[in-house]
Structures are given as C-alpha cells and as structure tokens.
Amino acid sequence: MVIILSSVDHQCKCHGVSGSCELKSCWRSLRSFTHIANQLKELYDNSIEVHLERNLIDKKLHFVPKSIPFRREKQTMSIAYKDALIFLNASPNYCELDLSAGSFGTIGRVCNRSSRAIDSCELLCCDRGYQSHLVTIRSQCNCRFQWCCYVQCQSCVSTQEISRCL
Structure with a gap:
C-alpha cells in the first residue's frame, strides 16, 4: 500500500489563450505498473x-x-x-519436489531454451541443466469443408525440438 501511495503523481495542465493559465486542471495519476512492480520486486529481493x-x-x-x-x-x-x-x-524451494508445500519441482518440466522470459530453461531448471531432443508430431492440416457435411484434412508431419529440465 505504501508503494502505491508513494507512486501517485500530481499533474496539472493550464488552459487559456496563447498559453495563459486562466484555468488550471489538476489530477492525480498512478505511475506505470512496471514502475510499481519493480519497486515491489526490489522489496522482495x-x-x-x-x-x-x-x-x-x-x-x-x-x-x-x-x-x-x-x-x-x-x-x-x-x-x-x-x-x-x-x-x-x-518460501519453499519450488525447484525440488515438496508435496507438503504443493510443489512438484521442475525435473522433467518442458522449457524454452531460446527464451529469456519466465519459460526459459535457464530460469526453470534451477541451474541443473536441461536436455533437448527431437520429436515427430503428426497432426491434421489443410482442412477443408466438403459439401455436404464433412471436413477433409491432410495428415502433416513436423519435427520439433523439446527441452526438459534435468
């Protein structure tokens, strides 16, 4: 609550002919969500x-x-x-299995090795590393509606790299 209250800015705008300040409108506005989130993260850290x-x-x-x-x-x-x-x-160590805390850990979890976001292998795998392998995925594609009453699709095969935490 203190962070939000300290993130309120007081802004004003003048109205009038040729920049004169015959009428002044003022309002309070909150700083950006990113600014507030960064302050909360710093407190947490x-x-x-x-x-x-x-x-x-x-x-x-x-x-x-x-x-x-x-x-x-x-x-x-x-x-x-x-x-x-x-x-x-x-806080519990969410990297490790701890059923009493409701944490299943991150071993075997799918991660994105090219990401820098929260789904990255670097973040999710807790410095244990990860293993990547290729999988073949068969799916329906190029589907078309056929008159009357059914959809006809082709079967497509693609290869995708999957990474999992060790």
Missing part, C-alpha cells in the same frame, strides 16, 4: 527474515531480524527496517 521476541520490559511481542547476532543491534535493526518487507517463514 531485499526482504528480511524475522522472528517474534517478547520484550522483557514492556512484555510486547516485537519482530526481530534473525540474521543479527547481538541483542542490542537486533533492537536497533528492528526499528531501522520498519519499512522493509519482512517474513516469518522462508
């Missing part, structure tokens, strides 16, 4: 794992970063990271 700790003085629960070893520094850091994205439990 720099998120902090925390645990709950009860303060001995006021008996309240506080989030404390797990990776800071000394108590005095932990209390300082919890204040410094009040605008950070925090999490209590680490």
Whole structure:
C-alpha cells in the first residue's frame, strides 16, 4: 500500500489563450505498473527474515531480524527496517519436489531454451541443466469443408525440438 501511495503523481495542465493559465486542471495519476512492480520486486529481493521476541520490559511481542547476532543491534535493526518487507517463514524451494508445500519441482518440466522470459530453461531448471531432443508430431492440416457435411484434412508431419529440465 505504501508503494502505491508513494507512486501517485500530481499533474496539472493550464488552459487559456496563447498559453495563459486562466484555468488550471489538476489530477492525480498512478505511475506505470512496471514502475510499481519493480519497486515491489526490489522489496522482495531485499526482504528480511524475522522472528517474534517478547520484550522483557514492556512484555510486547516485537519482530526481530534473525540474521543479527547481538541483542542490542537486533533492537536497533528492528526499528531501522520498519519499512522493509519482512517474513516469518522462508518460501519453499519450488525447484525440488515438496508435496507438503504443493510443489512438484521442475525435473522433467518442458522449457524454452531460446527464451529469456519466465519459460526459459535457464530460469526453470534451477541451474541443473536441461536436455533437448527431437520429436515427430503428426497432426491434421489443410482442412477443408466438403459439401455436404464433412471436413477433409491432410495428415502433416513436423519435427520439433523439446527441452526438459534435468
């Protein structure tokens, strides 16, 4: 919510003869979705794992970063990271089979070796590599409607390269 509120721009436009500002229209607009998504991704990449700790003085629960070893520094850091994205439990490793987390892993998954997007072998195969092989695909093609009442197709054969994660 903070990211969206901080991404609101105030824009104005003047209306009038020869550029005079007799009437001024102003509105609020949101920055591009890409800008907001990039900010969220940066927060996610720099998120902090925390645990709950009860303060001995006021008996309240506080989030404390797990990776800071000394108590005095932990209390300082919890204040410094009040605008950070925090999490209590680490995400499951979706690269590996983990049925309790609902993850089937990526072994054997079809990937695109020439892509740089989310379907790329580089991303999906989790640095385990991939294997490519050629498959022959038989399908119907050049279909035409024949008078009356049926469709006639040819049988076409094509060869396609399929890549799968190791």
